[in-house]
Amino acid sequence: MTEPAPKTRKGAETRDRIVQAALELFESRGYDETTMRDVADRAGVAVGNAYYYFRSKELLLQAYYRELNARVAAAVADVLATERGFEARLRGVLLRKLDVIEPYHRFSAVLFRTAADPASPQNPFSDESRAMREDGIALYRDVLAGSRTKVPGDLAARLPELLWTFDLGVVLFWIHDRTPGRRRTRALIEHSAGLVARLVRLAANPLLAPLRRRAVRLLEELAADGAAAADPSPGA
Amino acid sequence: MTEPAPKTRKGAETRDRIVQAALELFESRGYDETTMRDVADRAGVAVGNAYYYFRSKELLLQAYYRELNARVAAAVADVLATERGFEARLRGVLLRKLDVIEPYHRFSAVLFRTAADPASPQNPFSDESRAMREDGIALYRDVLAGSRTKVPGDLAARLPELLWTFDLGVVLFWIHDRTPGRRRTRALIEHSAGLVARLVRLAANPLLAPLRRRAVRLLEELAADGAAAADPSPGA
DNA sequence: GTCTATAACCGGATAGAC
DNA sequence: GTCTATCCGGTTATAGAC
Numbered sequence: 001m002t003e004p005a006p007k008t009r010k011g012a013e014t015r016d017r018i019v020q021a022a023l024e025l026f027e028s029r030g031y032d033e034t035t036m037r038d039v040a041d042r043a044g045v046a047v048g049n050a051y052y053y054f055r056s057k058e059l060l061l062q063a064y065y066r067e068l069n070a071r072v073a074a075a076v077a078d079v080l081a082t083e084r085g086f087e088a089r090l091r092g093v094l095l096r097k098l099d100v101i102e103p104y105h106r107f108s109a110v111l112f113r114t115a116a117d118p119a120s121p122q123n124p125f126s127d128e129s130r131a132m133r134e135d136g137i138a139l140y141r142d143v144l145a146g147s148r149t150k151v152p153g154d155l156a157a158r159l160p161e162l163l164w165t166f167d168l169g170v171v172l173f174w175i176h177d178r179t180p181g182r183r184r185t186r187a188l189i190e191h192s193a194g195l196v197a198r199l200v201r202l203a204a205n206p207l208l209a210p211l212r213r214r215a216v217r218l219l220e221e222l223a224a225d226g227a228a229a230a231d232p233s234p235g236a
Numbered sequence: 237m238t239e240p241a242p243k244t245r246k247g248a249e250t251r252d253r254i255v256q257a258a259l260e261l262f263e264s265r266g267y268d269e270t271t272m273r274d275v276a277d278r279a280g281v282a283v284g285n286a287y288y289y290f291r292s293k294e295l296l297l298q299a300y301y302r303e304l305n306a307r308v309a310a311a312v313a314d315v316l317a318t319e320r321g322f323e324a325r326l327r328g329v330l331l332r333k334l335d336v337i338e339p340y341h342r343f344s345a346v347l348f349r350t351a352a353d354p355a356s357p358q359n360p361f362s363d364e365s366r367a368m369r370e371d372g373i374a375l376y377r378d379v380l381a382g383s384r385t386k387v388p389g390d391l392a393a394r395l396p397e398l399l400w401t402f403d404l405g406v407v408l409f410w411i412h413d414r415t416p417g418r419r420r421t422r423a424l425i426e427h428s429a430g431l432v433a434r435l436v437r438l439a440a441n442p443l444l445a446p447l448r449r450r451a452v453r454l455l456e457e458l459a460a461d462g463a464a465a466a467d468p469s470p471g472a
Numbered sequence: 473g474t475c476t477a478t479a480a481c482c483g484g485a486t487a488g489a490c
Numbered sequence: 491g492t493c494t495a496t497c498c499g500g501t502t503a504t505a506g507a508c
Contacts, residue, residue, distance in 0.1 A: 006474085006475090007473080007474060007475090008474065008475080010474090010475080010508095011474070011475065014475080014476090035498085035499055035500080036499070036500060036501080037499075037500095045476075045477085046476060046477045046478070047477090047478090047500090047501085048476070048477060048478075048479090048501095048502080048503090048504095049475075049476050049477070051500090051501070051502075052474095052475070052476075053475095055501090056500080056501080057499095057500065057501090109353060109354045109355060110353075112352055112353075112354075113349065113350075113352050113353040114349075115352075116348055116349050116351075116352030117345060117346075117348070117349040117352075118345045118348075118411055118412050119345060123412075125412050175354055176354050176359075176361050184458060187454075187457055187458065188454070188458060191450070191453075191454040191457070192454060194450070195447070195450060195451055195454065198447055198450075199447075202444075202447070208438075211431070211434055211435075211438070214427070214430070214431060214434075215431055217427075218423075218424070218427040218428065218431065221423055221427070222420060222423065222424060242491090243491095244491080246491080247491070250491080250492090271482085271483055271484080272483075272484060272485085273483075273484095281491095281492075281493090282492065282493045282494075283484090283485085283493090283494095284485090284486080284487090284488095284492070284493060284494075284495095285491070285492050285493070287484090287485065287486075288491065288492075289491095291485090292484080292485080293483095293484065293485090
């Protein structure tokens with residue numbers, strides 16, 4: 001999944017120079033406008049050498065992505081430690097995330113372009129992304145666990161996934177948001193956190209139990225099918 | 237948006253030969269595996285000539301896409317003419333659409349990859365896609381109008397957009413669905429049509445009016461902001 | 473074995489002659 | 491409208507250097 005780590009000290013330094021050069025160029029002139037020859041030049045290596053460390057240009061971008069993810073996780077930890085209340089936690093997590101990724105709005109479009117390809121290992125539903133997907137889901141399990149909101153048992157099992165999907169939706173929205181300061185996305189988060197919280201509370205209402213059970217059943221079916229698709233021989 | 241139509245009869249024929257060659261090759265060996273040289277060869281023209289008619293390889297694919305859209309519209313008309321009842325109409329529309337696009341699942345990934353790029357004119361939220369987006373929304377306005385379901389006034393104005401978004405979501409799911417016969421997507425449609433219908437009916441419940449109004453207000457805000465983003469000088 | 477460099481290849485795209 | 495020749499940039503083959 002990751003590139004094989006360099007074995008020697010010098011190798012690690014070269015690798016870092018390449019990443020550094022790439023990020024500077026991507027940032028200053030954009031991903032598509034930066035050629036691998038540019039990157040290699042700036043890093044003071046030959047093209048072939050750059051390819052020794054990164055099998056493709058895209059993987060160079062991915063280095064950034066990983067870094068970003070780590071920073072999001074750090075920024076969010078604080079919210080999870082202090083906030084109680086589901087709504088505040090959800091909103092806080094999303095807003096923090098937004099703060100961290102905002103400076104990279106420009107790349108994100110490129111990242112997303114490749115993530116959208118179902119054949120790409122970078123797409124969030126791929127086998128290769130399993131670890132990151134599970135981290136994402138775990139984050140929302142935490143958002144829920146740390147709050148005092150009551151969630152009906154059948155829904156509780158599926159809600160983290162659902163919230164993770166919602167997170168993906170917010171990011172998708174953000175990518176397309178061209179308003180200054182990403183005003184629309186902020187508005188979306190501000191308002192939708194409250195709505196989601198209400199919906200969750202509503203789902204606990206006994207009057208709505210039949211509807212809820214139906215929805216949960218659908219989710220379970222899709223999840224089960226997904227597992228079957230990933231593992232074509234469930235008996236083995 | 238579209239390539240300039242050929243001016244002469246011969247031009248039109250050449251153009252057709254190119255499209256034809258491209259589609260055959262895309263279908264038999266896939267988009268990425270087909271080179272423009274292949275296409276030109278099979279069409280019996282020079283590469284440069286192919287580019288005279290299609291400014292890019294991607295636009296060749298887009299020819300397919302348009303065709304597909306027209307066929308979806310045709311396939312769906314029948315459902316709209318016969319079915320009453322919101323749920324049946326919604327389910328019918330989605331299932332018909334699925335039937336039409338199923339043979340092209342393979343390309344769709346490629347189409348989607350480019351559609352996902354916010355900078356691409358092909359992405360469904362771009363200005364260039366406005367016409368198609370509005371057609372899509374109009375379709376769901378029709379789905380609603382032809383049924384006897386009562387929708388509260390404030391929601392009625394936004395529901396078609398919402399259903400169109402749901403449609404996008406289903407297609408996104410379909411693209412990632414690798415089960416035989418697209419079983420998962422069919423299950424999703426089968427079950428979610430009923431759920432959506434129930435939710436709409438639920439939204440009419442006076443007890444839920446505050447929640448509904450809040451949701452609608454959010455939607456309106458986002459839509460208004462969207463207009464502002466598209467037209468940066470609302471006063472002019 | 474780890475790393476680096478040079479010289480290609482390949483395919484999308486374009487220039488410009490006819 | 492059509493062609494040939496060429497560019498350009500991602501990627502790879504491969505020969506060596508440490």
